[in-house]
Amino acid sequence: MAAPKALICAMIILLGVVGFTCPRASAGRVPSVAPVPVRGASTGESNIVSAGTGLNRCGKSCRLRWLNYLRPGIKRGNISNDEEELIVRLHGLLGNRWSLIAGRLPGRTDNEIKNYWNTTLSKRMLQSHGAGCSDHPQAKPPLPPQAGGEAQAPPEGTSSSPIRTKALRCTNTVLAVAEGFHEQGRAAPEHVAEEDQLGDCLSIGSIDLDLEGIELGFMMSPWSGADGLGGQHFGAPGTEADDLEELLGLGGDGDGHGGLGDLELAWL
DNA sequence: AATCCACGCAACCGCCGAATT
DNA sequence: AAATTCGGCGGTTGCGTGGAT
Incomplete structure (x- = not known):
């Protein structure tokens, strides 16, 4: 792999220059030189x-x-409403596949989304579900911090299973919810957050994602696996990846590019 | 003013699959 | 084909901050 090695080289150079300075210099483990x-x-x-x-x-x-x-390009904090909405929906669809979710949120890292979910959204979802109302019927119930996440299979025949994925790179995404949204950049129109707009349909590029249909399709698919972990991974040939891409009409080119992983991004 | 506590977030850990030898 | 190495992911930990008492 050429890219990771180049990345390491870049890091060495960068780290040599800036070290692990922490702009925020507050929370978290402050970078140290301790062994x-x-x-x-x-x-x-x-x-x-x-x-x-x-x-x-x-x-x-x-x-x-x-x-x-x-x-470079990392966005930090100030997660917008549409981003939040997308996180919720994607989490309901994909489960704790933070890297995959992050791949659909330009500038966001899986770590940040994971933290955001665990600290903010899970509580909000908990309140929402606890109040007997759910804005997102497909969304998984909030995971308790120690829930073990994916290891817990949903009750049979009841709730839906999130799509099990693994290492499916998805760096670019088009969220073409409305005409002109591309040109407007991140300032997503307020209607993005409206349920009837998001509903069960998301547009990625020219492809309308019928989330309900996708999930239903995966609920019925046989690869749920007997290991309790959801079985095969999404990226494996002939498994969910192909199924989903076929379902979406995407279809990769077989070398790891194209398909879901290379959806064009016009959001930023 | 001091102490306590909850929260947010960066970093660490362990595991797994892919790539390489 | 088997063993080893490497990259990447999700879960968890622990520190610092800010608000409440």
């Missing part, structure tokens, strides 16, 4: 990175830092 266990990683790369930066950080740690914080 960090180099678990999982990759001896070689971690040594290279730590030697190159003097930070005693493994490549994984640096990568994470880069992806979630240092990478």
Whole structure:
């Protein structure tokens, strides 16, 4: 893989220049130069990175830092209503596939969305469901913090199963909810958040996603798996990925590009 | 003014699949 | 074909902040 190596090189350079300065300098674990266990990683790369930066950080740690914080174009905070709406809907559809959800929210990281969900939306959903009303009938009930997430299979024959996905890159998305939305940039019109607009239909590019239909289709699909984890992963050939892309009329080109992963983004 | 507590968020951990040797 | 390495993901942890008492 050329890109990740280039990324590591870029990180080394960047880290050497800016270090792990924290603009916010507050919450979370403040980047430090304290020794960090180099678990999982990759001896070689971690040594290279730590030697190159003097930070005693493994490549994984640096990568994470880069992806979630240092990478250009990261949007932080101020999640808009339409973004929030999209998160809710996608979570209902995809489950805790944060990277996949993040792929549909330009500038947002999976970590941020995950945090946002766990801290804000889950509570809101809990209140919503607790009040006996649900704006999003398809959405999964909020996951308790320790719920174990995907390991919990929904009750048989009752609620729907989220699409099980794995490592399906989706970096660009068109959310063509309304005419002129593209040109208007992120300032999504208020009607985006309206249920009758979002409803059970989302437009991605020229493709109208019938979320209800998609989910129904996956509910009925046989690959739910007997392992309680949803079985096969989305990215595997001949499994959900193909099914969904076929369902959506997308169809990748077989080399990992095209299809869901390369939906054009005109949002930003 | 001091203390407590809940919250937000960056970072860490463990696992898995893909790629490479 | 098997073993090893690497990249990526989701879940969890723990620190700092700000509000409440």
